[in-house]
Amino acid sequence: MPSEAAAPRQTSTRRFITYLYYRHTLPVRVMHWINVIALTILLMSGLNIFSAHPALYWGKSSYTGRPPLLEITAREDADGNPIGLTRIFGHEFVTTGLLGASAGPDGDLVPRAFPTWLTIPDSRWLSMARRWHLFFAWIFVINGLCYIAYSIAARHLARDLAPSRADWRSIGQSVIDHLRFKHPTGEAAKRYNVLQKLAYLAVIFILLPLVILMGFAMSPWLDSLGSGWVDVFGGRQSARTIHFIVAWLLVAFVLIHVFEVIVSGFWNHLRSMITGRYRVVVEAADETAR
């Protein structure tokens, strides 16, 4: 929207200047959207794979004498209709419609762990879900490695993501601001705030590597890379459980991320992740001082 660039605007007695700031470089934008596609497909094909054995355990195997931590199953009511059940730590919940039993292809309730609209492919099809998952796992890993390399080389990591000393000092204020949905304006809006930086760093350097590593731990071939390395994480079934939990933590991150994008200027953020340009509004006095 070049027409908006540097268009002075009169608001009461104060003068504001709006201009477009080049916020996200092309590589970051491209890698961001590749990540959106890859993680969406990984989640949805992963839920299809999970549906082949919808139970999670802690330990080296599934059959240790201890019950599963989580189990999604179904039983039939008196009329033969399926009732979806979710058991967590021994507590049973009826989750018909979402977990355990949901609408099948012809609209009738059928036993299935996750509903069709959350899985790729829509039907229970383990071999195909594995193809989607293991193909997009490579896209995701290669994209992630490119991102790390770029972020170091182009100083994106040091300049935009690493919290400064001032950031660390403002952490308490940032928490309060977030709770009030108050967001930086003017020149400050050009930079990530400290909670945002920490959230991105935790996702990039903790959650994403962990979900990949737990994927490796589920591969019997990669388990032979070092004897018993999987036991560091509690064993293969624990690794599968961690993989599942981290996947949902990533979903939680995405929900918060999208929420913050919406409340702090959805279209401005969306444009900046597509064209790179982010609209900044500053008081005229600031502008001249800049």
Add this chain to the structure above:
Amino acid sequence: MKLHARTSRRRFLARSLGAASALALAGCDALSRTEWFPNVLGAGEKLSEAVHHLIAPRKAMAQEFSEGDLSPKFRSNGTAMPNSVQYQALASAGFADYRLEVAGLVEQPVRLSLAELRALPERTQITRHDCVEGWSAIGKWKGAKLGALLERTRPKPEARYVMFYCADPMEDDGTGLYYESIDMEDAFHPQTILAYDLNDVPLPIPNGAPLRLRVERQLGYKHAKYIMRIELVRSFEGIAGGKGGYWEDQGYEWYAGI
């Protein structure tokens, strides 16, 4: 006026985004049902196989466990009792008439009874069985080393794969006998055994009596149960669906290390 144009453009964009995601999902399902797209996706698993073979030595050993890790009952999956008159006759006689045939691209084909198999060099290992569905069970296996058995038959240099033909029909009408295959390097891996004991007792029928393959470091469907005949071959061409195994013919990967 300009503001109005912007709002309607944004509403249009938001609706397009919603419609595009619904279309994209339907597209994923349509692509899954084409001939060509699953093959494109299959490139991912081919790449995994190549990388796995690059980083983990072919002779790397699968983790072995202690007695305390044993699953109380080793789960049986798939066939629990082969729907075959011949197999059930063998089973009711305690497999006294069972003979394992090893043939194909070998100089010296053999036929071995269970007693002869038990006389071969053996190995006992407590390993984890990982099913493609996601569950794992730990069992103690004792069996004849496949490498030692194959050495006796003197494989021809052109032999590339070891086929395992089983007694269990996968279709209700008694057809679709289970079969599997591994390559020569896995066949000669020290942990690759033809197991005849599970948890110190003769292999139960639900777990593949009288003989099942253990090819550690690969998923459960490679571990063929009810093995009747072993054949060394050059390729899978002309064998059932041509993909090297029953589940491979149904779309699962031949390399099951992931």
